[in-house]
Amino acid sequence: xxxxxxxxxxxxxxxxxxxxxxxxxxxxxxxxxxxxxxxxxxxxxxxxxxxxxxxxxxxxxxxxxxxxxxxxxxxxxxxxxxxxxxxxxxxxxxxxxxxxxxxxxxxxxxxxxxxxx
Amino acid sequence: xxxxxxxxxxxxxxxxxxxxxxxxxxxxxxxxxxxxxxxxxxxxxxxxxxxxxxxxxxxxxxxxxxxxxxxxxxxxxxxxxxxxxxxxxxxxxxxxxxxxxxxxxxx
Numbered sequence: 001x002x003x004x005x006x007x008x009x010x011x012x013x014x015x016x017x018x019x020x021x022x023x024x025x026x027x028x029x030x031x032x033x034x035x036x037x038x039x040x041x042x043x044x045x046x047x048x049x050x051x052x053x054x055x056x057x058x059x060x061x062x063x064x065x066x067x068x069x070x071x072x073x074x075x076x077x078x079x080x081x082x083x084x085x086x087x088x089x090x091x092x093x094x095x096x097x098x099x100x101x102x103x104x105x106x107x108x109x110x111x112x113x114x115x116x117x
Numbered sequence: 118x119x120x121x122x123x124x125x126x127x128x129x130x131x132x133x134x135x136x137x138x139x140x141x142x143x144x145x146x147x148x149x150x151x152x153x154x155x156x157x158x159x160x161x162x163x164x165x166x167x168x169x170x171x172x173x174x175x176x177x178x179x180x181x182x183x184x185x186x187x188x189x190x191x192x193x194x195x196x197x198x199x200x201x202x203x204x205x206x207x208x209x210x211x212x213x214x215x216x217x218x219x220x221x222x223x224x
Binding site for chain 2: 033035037044045046047050052057059061062095099100101102103104105107108109110
């Protein structure tokens with residue numbers, strides 16, 4: 001059974017850093033494209049970042065480019081999102097999602113990140 | 118980035134009604150269009166991919182159509198469990214953008 005479980009969310013002050021993890025089971029992470037998607041409270045879905053199955057293609061949304069870094073560890077079968085220089089507007093539930101060309105077929109349960117002083 | 122515009126943003130309909138949601142892309146995306154259903158406090162669940170292909174396990178009352186820049190999601194006979202927010206997503210680019218969402222309420 002495919003499962004994605006996010007962790008690492010929490011409360012952080014503006015300007016701070018946080019690293020989210022997404023532990024995958026039921027499949028090999030390095031065989032699939034992976035993504036981070038976020039949802040601010042009461043708002044819609046916003047695509048954040050993409051990493052290809054090969055790891056050679058990485059993209060970021062304009063709102064996080066230069067501050068966030070996507071990566072993965074094949075040995076741990078985990079996906080990461082390093083978030084630096086956090087702002088209040090980064091407050092959201094962050095989901096990891098598997099998928100590339102056709103849809104995001106599997107999603108984690110989400111991790112809440114709150115940026116506040 | 119490709120912009121996705123959904124309409125309406127909210128609709129209220131009765132059980133058994135036929136409901137249609139529209140999604141427009143700012144440029145042609147062929148059929149690289151997916152639909153999701155999201156209920157409060159839950160992750161989105163995939164409904165349709167490739168504009169019109171039903172995800173396994175999704176009830177047949179859901180259907181999708183369109184190509185290029187204009188797409189529709191139709192619920193042929195609205196059920197109480199369909200109360201949710203629906204999102205379209207373009208995957209023509211790996212910078213995959215979402216529409217703003219349509220909240221469907223049961224009258």
